[in-house]
Amino acid sequence: MSNDDTMRAIGQDVLGGPEVLKEVRLPRPAPRPNEVLVRVRAAGVNPTDWKHRETGGFLGEPPFVLGWDVSGVVEEVGIGVALFEPGDEVFGMLPYPFGHGSHAEYVTAPARAFARKPAGVDHVQAGALPLVSLTAWQALVERAGLRAGQRVLIHAAAGGVGHVAVQIAKARGAYVIGTASAGKHDFLRGIGVDEPVDYRETDFAETVKDVDVVLDTIGGDYALRSLRVLRPGGIVVSILPVGSPEFHEEAERLGVRAVRMLVDADHTGMKEIAGLVESGGLRATIAGTFPLADAAEAHRRGGTGRTTGKLVLVVD
Ligand SMILES: NC(=O)c1ccc[n+]([C@@H]2O[C@H](COP(=O)([O-])OP(=O)(O)OC[C@H]3O[C@@H](n4cnc5c(N)ncnc54)[C@H](OP(=O)(O)O)[C@@H]3O)[C@@H](O)[C@H]2O)c1
Numbered sequence: 001m002s003n004d005d006t007m008r009a010i011g012q013d014v015l016g017g018p019e020v021l022k023e024v025r026l027p028r029p030a031p032r033p034n035e036v037l038v039r040v041r042a043a044g045v046n047p048t049d050w051k052h053r054e055t056g057g058f059l060g061e062p063p064f065v066l067g068w069d070v071s072g073v074v075e076e077v078g079i080g081v082a083l084f085e086p087g088d089e090v091f092g093m094l095p096y097p098f099g100h101g102s103h104a105e106y107v108t109a110p111a112r113a114f115a116r117k118p119a120g121v122d123h124v125q126a127g128a129l130p131l132v133s134l135t136a137w138q139a140l141v142e143r144a145g146l147r148a149g150q151r152v153l154i155h156a157a158a159g160g161v162g163h164v165a166v167q168i169a170k171a172r173g174a175y176v177i178g179t180a181s182a183g184k185h186d187f188l189r190g191i192g193v194d195e196p197v198d199y200r201e202t203d204f205a206e207t208v209k210d211v212d213v214v215l216d217t218i219g220g221d222y223a224l225r226s227l228r229v230l231r232p233g234g235i236v237v238s239i240l241p242v243g244s245p246e247f248h249e250e251a252e253r254l255g256v257r258a259v260r261m262l263v264d265a266d267h268t269g270m271k272e273i274a275g276l277v278e279s280g281g282l283r284a285t286i287a288g289t290f291p292l293a294d295a296a297e298a299h300r301r302g303g304t305g306r307t308t309g310k311l312v313l314v315v316d
Helices: 047-055 123-128 130-143 160-171 182-191 221-229 246-254 267-278 292-302
Strands: 006-012 022-027 035-045 069-077 089-093 106-110 114-116 151-154 175-180 195-198 211-216 230-238 257-260 286-291 310-314
Touching: 006 292, 035 123, 035 130, 035 292, 047 292, 069 106, 069 123, 069 130, 089 123, 089 130, 089 267, 114 267, 123 130, 123 286, 123 310, 130 160, 130 211, 130 230, 130 267, 151 160, 160 175, 160 182, 160 211, 160 267, 175 182, 182 195, 211 221, 221 230, 221 246, 230 246, 246 257, 286 292, 292 310
Parallel strands: 151 175, 151 211, 175 195, 211 230, 230 257, 286 310
Antiparallel strands: 006 022, 035 069, 035 106, 035 310, 069 089, 089 114
């Protein structure tokens, strides 16, 4: 195999800590019908990457290449692709969970996983956004139907999902309450949070009231406790295992809605996100960039759970 038929990627043969990640050379994939081959320029790193690295998660046993976020350039199109042509700059989330593999120089995916990269933002910015933005969009807009004037509580509002969810909620005209440790409250106000809550000092379930929508990004007992802050008819959308069979029963008893969701790749959602970015309503905060070869370092940093904004791998 010549070097032209191969690509660099971050692979792993065993489950474990960041040290199991290593640079490997793999065959460069070819696009199948309705797929595009994208030359990856930047790719966000998400908690699901370090969870899968450690536990195998939905993917089971390695070997595999992780990564769902992509910003890059279309290199080749498969039969049937009409949305894009070679040279187009695109961003998107690979079909979650089984379409993984963006922590590499090239990746193939259905063309409809992508939208055109918004004009005026670079690949690092565009590569940070897809997974967290689709998650926040699908939770707040599609599942909860968030409307102007409603009150929304966003847990971990300084995190990858949270800081994007805050901006989407503000763009829809909502009043936003966001939790973070006190040192991050200036950051929260800067992205539009109306009411920061220090979760280390205050029990949100006791102090926050009359909320229409909660985005639970923590899981465990947070989902159940979040039900208590809702108005009748309100909704908790949890993006993590809720850890309690009572979540749905309690919601029924209180006359509120309880939903668990998993992000799903979506061309229409990506176009909405691109539109928000272009109108100035959405911008990722970049906490750090790392060359592809330093993916393990990005995993180490993200795995602390203290990130403000997003970590991104840059592929030269
Ligand atoms: N179901 C799905 O489809 C889906 C999609 C995306 C993400 N997720 C999951 O959602 C979770 C969040 O993802 P992410 O990308 O936003 O993670 P992240 O960027 O790593 O989140 C880091 C942030 O969490 C905050 N935080 C930690 N514990 C907190 C607490 N108890 N209360 C308030 N804030 C807290 C930290 O702020 P402090 O330093 O102030 O604590 C930090 O800013 C992850 O578990 C991820 O796997 C699920």
